[in-house]
Amino acid sequence: MNALPAMPPAEDEALSQAEAAYRQLRDKLIMLDIRPGEPINDGQLATELGFGRTPVREAIKRLEVDHLVVSYPRRGTFATTVDFTELADVSEIRELLEPLAARRAAKRANTAMREELLDVAKAISELAPTPAQSRELMRYDLTVHRLIYRAAANPHLEDTLIRYDNLATRIWCLVLDKVPSVSGHISEHVDLLKAVAEGDADKAGELALHHVTSFEETIRKVL
Known part of the structure; x- marks a missing residue:
């Protein structure tokens, strides 16, 4: 099966690592590449995406504001469930x-x-x-x-x-x-x-x- 052609990116500007990490993680959560309820491991994601831990952590904080991830004391951070x-x-x-x-x-x-x-x-x-x-x-x-x-x-x-x-x-x-x-x-x-x-x-x-x-x-x- 042939893949559909990719759409052009919506923005062409150079992105900071934190912004690039945020956008990639955001879309993984939206498209359910990271499933609802799945734990978010910043070290693993940093390795997977090719960023340092700091920009990934900054991205995760923003994703909490977007209601796409949630953090619990002593439990960790997870992709939010879909309500x-x-x-x-x-x-x-x-x-x-x-x-x-x-x-x-x-x-x-x-x-x-x-x-x-x-x-x-x-x-x-x-x-x-x-x-x-x-x-x-x-x-x-x-x-x-x-x-x-x-x-x-x-x-x-x-x-x-x-x-x-x-x-x-x-x-x-x-x-x-x-x-x-x-x-x-x-x-x-x-x-x-x-x-x-x-x-x-x-x-x-x-x-x-x-x-x-x-x-x-x-x-x-x-x-």
Whole structure:
């Protein structure tokens, strides 16, 4: 089976070791490469990721704030469990903020960003994934959302939405085996990306809201 093509990174800037360690660990937790409840060993992770213990420890502290890891005195640090009862709360926030980000991005994205949005839309439209590649597809979902948040040009909004999208994606990944297909969920991004790139703020907002509400509906059907 051929792997799906990798999406371009959402940011090109040089990262500090602590930031790079944080992003790698964050995505491992989101995509369930580190399973809920699994112990977090900073020495082992430092070796695995090729960083020193200090940046990994800094990353773990940030991940506690993100509610992706939790530390207990004398017990250690663990990946948080996934609480499905949080779905409604997370969705409520995303239903308000995702359309806002999409509308802002449609209005504020620069020319280079609009071209990048269209390039990603084209890449997704050309995908022909198999059911076994559902987890790989979810990486596209993360990339698209983070790209739109960055295009919205509001760092506070971006940070907030990344945090809640991460929690939502983690829930989705936990039920992937129960969902018939995620291809439709990913293909919805094509029209959304085009609307943002073309500056159609109203359509972008509507599509973003639909995307979030359909996500919640799909999850609830399989719970």
